[in-house]
Amino acid sequence: MKKCWLELADDLSLEDLPADATPGFDGDSDAAREATDRLRDELIDLQDRFHAQGRDALLIVFQAMDTGGKDGTIRRVFSGVNPAGIRMARFGRPSANELAHDYLWRVHPHAPARGQIVIFNRSHYEDVLVVRTNKLFPEPVWRRRYEHIRGFERMLADEGTTILKFYLHIDRDEQRKRLQARLDEPDKNWKFDAHDLEQRKLWDDYMAAYADAIRETSRPFAPWYIVPANRKWYRDYAVMSIIVDAMRRLDPRYPEPDYDPKKIRFK
């Protein structure tokens, strides 16, 4: 597979990475959409085998800044997949009962069963992102969570779960345009939340928090993919490519019958 994501070298910050790049793809937007559609057909076929086989589980995490495109990506990549085997879990502001427990308590019940794909729309990573940028807990609390998270994902992987984590990378100017569009376009007004303006002021803090989280928790058993996401057609193509490639490598197959289908005839 062509590499359609960016690496965060140790001496770089996320803002050094071009959010409008299109690594691994040199066609135009129409070509990307066509390629994405073809890959979706393959995804649908792979998922059918994956579900029937019930051997592996697949967890796909999406994180991004506000307007980064989590919802749009999930809609465009996964629409068409049989809902019997795929499910999205959204992690918003925690409830009082969730806050009374450890931060993985609300997450773990959504871990996929064998044969299932689960999509996390936001995730336990908020507990080292929004918690840090908004100073909801002191640094020692969120800093030790990196190790918890590595351990949690390691355990899931050891027990049969493939984990893919996506950071949809937009730049500050792209966010400005998208927030403005939520005010300018009546059909998007419902998406506007004044809270997003407060969080936008913390942009630099978020970039630092994301960079640390990605570096601290990207491991072979649970890699992070930084996908340039200013151009939606590229973002969708890249995410789709990475997921299809991972599923191809799992090579799911329909279970072999434990009888000879040719020897049974209905009367």
Place this chain on the structure above:
Amino acid sequence: MKKCWLELADDLSLEDLPADATPGFDGDSDAAREATDRLRDELIDLQDRFHAQGRDALLIVFQAMDTGGKDGTIRRVFSGVNPAGIRMARFGRPSANELAHDYLWRVHPHAPARGQIVIFNRSHYEDVLVVRTNKLFPEPVWRRRYEHIRGFERMLADEGTTILKFYLHIDRDEQRKRLQARLDEPDKNWKFDAHDLEQRKLWDDYMAAYADAIRETSRPFAPWYIVPANRKWYRDYAVMSIIVDAMRRLDPRYPEPDYDPKKIRFK
């Protein structure tokens, strides 16, 4: 506090530890029962403050061989505690859906909230005990679980949970007597399960599995207590003492009012 448990030195096996010992207590059974009753009154008071304060969580794990006394200990130690703040979770043979997930998936949702005590009657430790002795998974699978479990308990502890783990230690001869009693005493017939006889044949394997599990996962943030349990009156006293001591150290207090109660008068 007097030390009312046994240490498993590196060069010893569990069978080297006397299951009829009474460390830290030199009275007779009547004196032990009286002491246990006094401690229970203190436990009830401590738990009331603990629940009102809602600052810490407490997880108490019980593991033992069949007939080891998990149910009896739980009944005798905790009866009288306000059920609003205490709950027991029992982990028996996993369901098909539980087996389709990682082995901590069915356990984590039962982790206590702040202000709650949760008792595990069996636990995730079965996944390195019965799984090992009955060869349900190959050794590499259960062996790496020690690290998962350390990480899981470390995370719970970091996030505010005090963890106490009890191994109720009976010897082979005591189990023989207790199994026989289940046949000889009509009121105990319902407890008899032919499956227990199969497991009794694996006694030596279980002792090795318990010793490894205890050594691999006893940590300052989640210690194991090996309590001699041939004598029920001592076992109850020892477990009660350890729990009350841990709660004393948490020093729970009713929340301070954020108003002056003397300045408010109802008309």
